[in-house]
Amino acid sequence: MKVKVITSNPGKVAEYRKAFEGLGLEMEHLRLPYDEVQTSDLEEVVSKGMDEIVAKGVEDFIIDDSGLFIDALKGFPGVWSAYAQKTIGNQGILKLMEGVEDRGAEFRCCIGCCIGGRRIIVLGRSRGYIGTEARGAEGFGYDPIFYTDGGLSFAEIPLDEKNAISHRGDAVKKLEKELRSAGII
Ligand code: IMP
Numbered sequence: 001m002k003v004k005v006i007t008s009n010p011g012k013v014a015e016y017r018k019a020f021e022g023l024g025l026e027m028e029h030l031r032l033p034y035d036e037v038q039t040s041d042l043e044e045v046v047s048k049g050m051d052e053i054v055a056k057g058v059e060d061f062i063i064d065d066s067g068l069f070i071d072a073l074k075g076f077p078g079v080w081s082a083y084a085q086k087t088i089g090n091q092g093i094l095k096l097m098e099g100v101e102d103r104g105a106e107f108r109c110c111i112g113c114c115i116g117g118r119r120i121i122v123l124g125r126s127r128g129y130i131g132t133e134a135r136g137a138e139g140f141g142y143d144p145i146f147y148t149d150g151g152l153s154f155a156e157i158p159l160d161e162k163n164a165i166s167h168r169g170d171a172v173k174k175l176e177k178e179l180r181s182a183g184i185i
Pocket of ligand 1 (some may be wrong): 065086168
């Protein structure tokens, strides 16, 4: 079965391809812009996005809305992660964190999956910390400044290792469970 991953981010598509390898779902990349409503809730962004895409007549797709939530910045950039990445970027985040002792942070990923007429929304999380420098060339976005407990940034580990511990990987595990119990995979 083919599932469209609707995003402008090829990095996300690569992660979904790897995560669903061997599960009988073939991930296809589709660039189809949809409105990302201004709200502080990732699930609401995803749910509204799904409504819009379904209204356009598209079936069997996945969208995801993700963000980096930094403890010491009271959850910033959070739902504004895309804007912050485009404007201040990783160096800007490192600057905001200069001299800050509490470096704890969490990535969150909300997946909306519409498949076989069913709608499933799941939320995944991954805890880590913001390093003092950007490191690594893998991944995308905030990966070079988000570090795991093992002391490596998400941009320093291979894709399958990132999937095993990441927010997107966590959300995919929940989605897989739902798809299995619905008899879709
Ligand atoms: P969105 O879900 O595409 O809106 O992502 C929001 C922002 O978070 C973008 O700047 C992404 O590059 C970034 N982002 C989303 N997922 C990840 C990830 O897995 N690693 C690093 N950055 C991410």
